[in-house]
Amino acid sequence: MRFEHRDTEIDASIIGRTTFGLLGGYWSKATDPEDLIAAKLNTLPEYVVSSMLNGGEADWSPTTVLRGDPVDRVRRLKELPGNELQVHGSWKLVQTLHQAGLVDVYRLLLYPVGLRAISAGSYTVDEGRSTAVLH
Template structure:
């Protein structure tokens, strides 16, 4: 399986608490719900497409518990996201969560070395192992070079505070944008798909002037 990270992100890279004031108030975050004013018609259209590519979901404990509380209440059979999260294979990363406490459809608790556990999951056949939200987990997997694809919906808002997708100290890497779309609705929301091209270096170069003309060294 390939590993993808799928998330909403602000212009300044914040991914914390996009859907509600109390969605994730950790670390004193008070700006939750920043996505909602921009979530008009067409702004979240790519999400169903994300879920159609999934074979299983990989979540951090906080995101798992938040999603379980919300999505277990959605029983509409036509809601693909609810159907997927309520019934498909899920893995939750936690050294403290018991199997009983993790009860939500088909869920397995991953304990111990998460990087090695995920490496083994990626060796299994199938489509995608998808991470949604799960800020700390996403960062750990990025720094280990395990993320094959990022799918982002970026909203034209500067939150100014909160957990960022690529905070200071993230491992350097290069990605290719394989899909890009300005979503309908006129709000300037952008959907991006990025594939890892090189891990461990962003690359470097230098602009120089030769014979009076700008060139790349």
């Protein structure tokens, strides 16, 4: 497992249902062609891991809802040709993919906000689970 930060060539992102609702609600309406982040997020494929979201609700284009076992579905996506799949937010999904050995690289973007207050007391790494040392 490596921890690094660098510019990357992202082919698609994988997010959970809650993160999809948060990101899609804002970024799908950000249409300024000079906004490079919006342009990237609104053109790259989004894969949403959800058993509850239906295709009609996944209206942030181009979005595909992944149903079934997320480990199996992400493993299949990783087998496709391309550069990189990224998970944005979605701490439960990250935990699941980490435990299945499907995380190759962590790129951590840190912002000075009260994450515990925002996430209702949730942490990315639960007590009793494996943690990693950053070098």
